[in-house]
Amino acid sequence: MTHWFHRNPLKATAPASFNLYGVATTGAAAKACSDMRSARIKLLELFTDVNCNMEKMKTAVDAFFSLLLGFITSLDGTTQENKLRFIQNFKWTDTLQGNTVSAQQDAIFDLVSMEFNVALWHTKHASRLAGKEDVSVDEAKDVHRSLKTAAGIFKHIKDNEVSRLVTAPEKGKDLESRVLDTYIIQSQAEAQEVTIARAIELKHNSGLIAALAYETANFYQKADHTLTTLDPSYSAKWRKYLQLKNSFYLAYAYCYHGQTLLASDKCGEAIRSLQEAEKHYSKAEALCKEYRQTKGPGTTAKPSEHLFFTKLGAYIRNTLEKCQRENGFIYFQKVPPEAPELELKASYGLVEPQVFELPALGEVWTKDLYAAFDITQGPKDDKAKVKEEEVTPMKEPDLKPQKDVGCLIS
Structure with missing residues (x-):
């Protein structure tokens, strides 16, 4: 296939300790926080693991999100906000504006930022596979599926998550509608590139290929126009x-x-x-x-x-x-x-985003566990005041180009 795609860098984040000493009043509550911290670290490590595949990524995503939802979903049988949502601070960089850090003390901010990185990983996974000279049919299907998945996650963030943030996204930042729209459209267009390559390989009629190419060109034009008002x-x-x-x-x-x-x-x-x-x-x-x-x-x-x-x-x-x-x-x-x-x-061959759904709330999050967090006490100062972690840029793998490819995929 040897296709080439532009890729923006992954978002970087500061470690999140989830050390809620004094708030987590039982061993089970403390363990849930520890498990969440470990699941977050594992997911972040997979973003830069060249051996990670879609199945491993989904397992890690479900493991972390099912725990994080315990800080977001209402667990006391009422419609009131989850009492743990605003207890942990999260820091994330931006894919376009370099190492500029945004911070919000909001679990939904971490959820959508992590979802964004998962979508980016899918685009980079697709890019690595598509850059090979000899791509098998199964690998081509993975490229196509990964790009549709990315489009679906970006769309889910835009349609379902951003409006839930207390602090609205800044202009030109990752969670702003113009940027999300561009990522959605680009992912669809690139998936259609795979469709075109397949249609050419199987010698489909020239009218179908011309129409698919024209639709794909229009996708790219629409994506470009979406960015016209950005810096x-x-x-x-x-x-x-x-x-x-x-x-x-x-x-x-x-x-x-x-x-x-x-x-x-x-x-x-x-x-x-x-x-x-x-x-x-x-x-x-x-x-x-x-x-x-x-x-x-x-x-x-x-x-x-x-x-x-x-x-x-x-x-x-x-x-x-x-x-x-x-x-x-x-x-x-x-x-x-x-x-x-x-x-x-x-x-035929037009690509729609793959619908993305969050996993179910982790089984560990029972009403008893939720009740074991007492936010009226506040974290104990002597243990909760840890050194504030800085955001270190993601060290992405430096992949060598394939034979005759003439490019580097970030």
Whole structure:
């Protein structure tokens, strides 16, 4: 497959102690806090483990979230706020604005920030698999499933979680709607790239491939437009990626639309469509150069040297030459001055986000356990006042590019 995707860095977080001495009045309550701390550490470790797969990630996610929900879900049979929700402070960085730290004393803030990182992990997992030269059918399915899962988690955060925060997200930060929308749309578009690759491999008809490519190009354009009002100092590089992918898939769409026209004996229009494909491909090449030169968070890469990119350029040239030969020997049709309008709608292969659901509340969280936390006492000063932990950036694996890939995946 050897596909390449831009990736922003993972969010980093300070350790959360859950040391509620004085509040946790029984051994069982103290153990629940200790287990939550351990489950959080385990999940954070998996984000940078290159051997982690989707099953391991889900197990770790369910283990931590099922415990954390004990600080969020109402457990006393009333509609009142969980008394433990605001007892622990959480710190998280942002994927776009570097090591700038946001802090909220709110368990829901940790829940949504961790969900965000889980979604990012799924995009990075997909990227690692898609960057291989020889991707099996099962691996391609994993790439597709991982990207749909990421889109679903980002959508769940936007639709169900952000509104529950006491402190609204700051503009341009990860939990702000424009950023979440961009991540959702990008994940859908990249999943459709996998669909297109599969359709080409199985030699599906050119009309279907052109329509899928056109829909994918539109996804990338929509994602780019979503970021237009963000500060260019941290959004410019990401936008260059979205723009080059938009141009790249417009080139795909015009190329395969040209083949459809040729099959309908419209050789002159086919030539014009292929010429338009060349134009968008050239624009994508220029944007690749701009992407490399633009500073900002994300992947360091040379996408124009990537195998899947160069193969399309050669395919467009060869198809155009074929159309021109056919026109010179058989059709003798005039080439229209204007490119054909692409009014293509894909009937198959369009990607929707995979619905994400939180796990059930952990069985350990009984009414008796909840009652064993006494927040009226407050944490004992002599034990609760520990050194405030700093946020250390995630050390993500430095993966070497595959043969002929010409890029580094963060």
